[in-house]
Amino acid sequence: MSQLLTLHHLEYSQSFRVLWMLEELGTPYELIVYERDAKTRAAPDEYKAISPLGTAPVLTEGEMALAESSAIMEHILDITPNHTLRPEPGAPDRIRYLFWWHAAQGSMMPLQLMITVLNLSQKQLPFFMKPFIKLYVAGLTRLFMEPRLNRLMEQAEVDLETAPWFGGERLSVADFLIAYNMIVGAERGMINERQHPNCMKWIARMKALPSFARATEKDGRASMALNY
Ligand SMILES: N[C@@H](CCC(=O)N[C@@H](CS)C(=O)NCC(=O)O)C(=O)O
Numbered sequence: 001m002s003q004l005l006t007l008h009h010l011e012y013s014q015s016f017r018v019l020w021m022l023e024e025l026g027t028p029y030e031l032i033v034y035e036r037d038a039k040t041r042a043a044p045d046e047y048k049a050i051s052p053l054g055t056a057p058v059l060t061e062g063e064m065a066l067a068e069s070s071a072i073m074e075h076i077l078d079i080t081p082n083h084t085l086r087p088e089p090g091a092p093d094r095i096r097y098l099f100w101w102h103a104a105q106g107s108m109m110p111l112q113l114m115i116t117v118l119n120l121s122q123k124q125l126p127f128f129m130k131p132f133i134k135l136y137v138a139g140l141t142r143l144f145m146e147p148r149l150n151r152l153m154e155q156a157e158v159d160l161e162t163a164p165w166f167g168g169e170r171l172s173v174a175d176f177l178i179a180y181n182m183i184v185g186a187e188r189g190m191i192n193e194r195q196h197p198n199c200m201k202w203i204a205r206m207k208a209l210p211s212f213a214r215a216t217e218k219d220g221r222a223s224m225a226l227n228y
Pocket of ligand 1: 012043
């Protein structure tokens with residue numbers, strides 16, 4: 001590793017995944033924590049200036065600035081020797097690992113985001129529009145987001161019955177990536193003990209990792225989810 005990594009961590013954001021994984025790996029890094037804009041709750045302007053997307057997380061390494069959680073996590077693993085967080089091609093758990101590594105960001109996160117944004121946007125509406133939009137959002141959620149999210153969660157329940165981690169027998173980077181989706185999902189009531197007992201047990205296993213306590217202390221917040 002040539003230059004020190006700097007994680008630009010935005011409070012209550014997906015950058016918690018990267019912070020947690022760095023703590024798990026024991027990688028040396030510098031941490032800069034940013035607060036959200038008090039009025040808009042978006043990233044502050046200084047954060048938006050670091051990378052073209054303006055979203056969290058961002059990792060910098062000298063002149064290089066990288067956005068996107070999964071790209072950052074892969075890059076960190078690429079420059080970390082002898083880690084065990086990624087089943088290599090040909091390993092028995094490789095296919096399962098690949099599925100969850102991509103499903104977390106490619107399928108699960110967009111569905112969760114749609115539900116959150118649609119629910120939040122209703123709060124800004126004039127009162128006379130609220131009943132109609134509420135019906136529309138409920139219909140859309142029932143028709144589109146819920147069935148897809150339910151199928152993913154059913155598969156998660158099946159897979160976690162056969163092995164303890166999303167990537168199979170060993171803890172992997174897929175666990176750190178999907179941890180944000182799962183923990184925020186649980187904090188918002190989308191994931192619960194009754195319907196998703198294996199996912200809730202997995203959350204407890206993840207939170208029992210000493211790296212979680214270290215990351216939480218550095219993050220300094222009581223939850224991962226942003227509460228509006
Ligand atoms: N797919 C991106 C999503 C990044 C993203 O939307 N981050 C949110 C935080 S969870 C953000 O930066 N929000 C503040 C803003 O957009 O100003 C990733 O995984 O890095």
